[in-house]
Amino acid sequence: MIPLLAFxxxxxxxxxxxxxxxxxxTHRRAGKPRCPYCRTPLPPRQWSTTLAYLTGQRRCxxxxxxxxxxxxxxxxxxxxxxALTAHRFGLTPRSIAAMLxxxxxxxxxxxxxxxxxxxxxxxxPALVLIALPTxxxxxxxxxxxxxxxxxxxxxxxxxxxAMWVLATLGQLLVGEGALGAGDVKLAAxxxxxxxxxxxxxxxxxxxVLGGTxxxxxxxxxxxxLRSAMPYGPYLVLGTVAVLLYHVELTRWLFGG
Ligand SMILES: [Zn+2]
Numbered sequence: 001m002i003p004l005l006a007f008x009x010x011x012x013x014x015x016x017x018x019x020x021x022x023x024x025x026t027h028r029r030a031g032k033p034r035c036p037y038c039r040t041p042l043p044p045r046q047w048s049t050t051l052a053y054l055t056g057q058r059r060c061x062x063x064x065x066x067x068x069x070x071x072x073x074x075x076x077x078x079x080x081x082x083a084l085t086a087h088r089f090g091l092t093p094r095s096i097a098a099m100l101x102x103x104x105x106x107x108x109x110x111x112x113x114x115x116x117x118x119x120x121x122x123x124x125p126a127l128v129l130i131a132l133p134t135x136x137x138x139x140x141x142x143x144x145x146x147x148x149x150x151x152x153x154x155x156x157x158x159x160x161x162a163m164w165v166l167a168t169l170g171q172l173l174v175g176e177g178a179l180g181a182g183d184v185k186l187a188a189x190x191x192x193x194x195x196x197x198x199x200x201x202x203x204x205x206x207x208v209l210g211g212t213x214x215x216x217x218x219x220x221x222x223x224x225l226r227s228a229m230p231y232g233p234y235l236v237l238g239t240v241a242v243l244l245y246h247v248e249l250t251r252w253l254f255g256g
């Protein structure tokens with residue numbers, strides 16, 4: 001029952017969150033939800049893209065274009081993450097903190113998939129907001145037992161450095177645009193969320209997912225290395241995987 005409620009609440013919260021993220025992406029003020037193509041305000045029954053798709057109203061009433069699937073990914077992604085968190089860990093203070101911490105991640109997934117942008121207006125406030133709570137109460141990892149104040153900042157530093165090295169290498173090997181400054185900031189945020197030492201698992205999972213995904217896209221000839229796919233969504237999936245399954249992942253990766 002509680003996971004179902006968490007799922008529905010996630011869908012409800014995701015609608016304005018995705019809307020705000022898109023407004024930040026396009027540097028527009030967040031007014032009423034609009035069709036991304038013709039800018040006509042959408043009727044309330046289409047504010048949730050998930051609901052619009054489920055009820056067969058996925059096309060903009062004005063221009064007839066289907067609503068963006070990226071919005072659907074953000075809404076369902078947040079809802080599923082919240083449901084799984086509630087299912088696995090119940091509603092403890094730390095699992096609720098984890099639910100809040102993944103909100104900016106799914107907002108960024110939408111903008112990164114839509115236009116390869118990780119808006120500063122989303123990631124910078126997220127970084128500011130997460131820093132102090134992790135110093136005071138440790139990383140928002142459900143089921144975490146025992147923590148030190150430096151785990152969050154050290155995790156953020158490691159995430160930042162690892163992604164910065166990768167971005168610099170990518171720039172040398174592939175050229176402009178392989179990985180951006182947004183990915184580096186996102187990795188720092190993800191490092192705050194899971195903290196040290198789980199950030200190492202996060203990086204491993206992310207690189208495995210990113211490598212596999214990139215290879216599959218290359219094999220499908222959907223583009224070259226440079227245009228393969230934004231890296232942000234892999235970081236988001238890696239973070240969610242570590243938050244939910246860090247116990248199992250630690251066992252698989254490091255034994256014990
Ligand atoms: Zn339209």
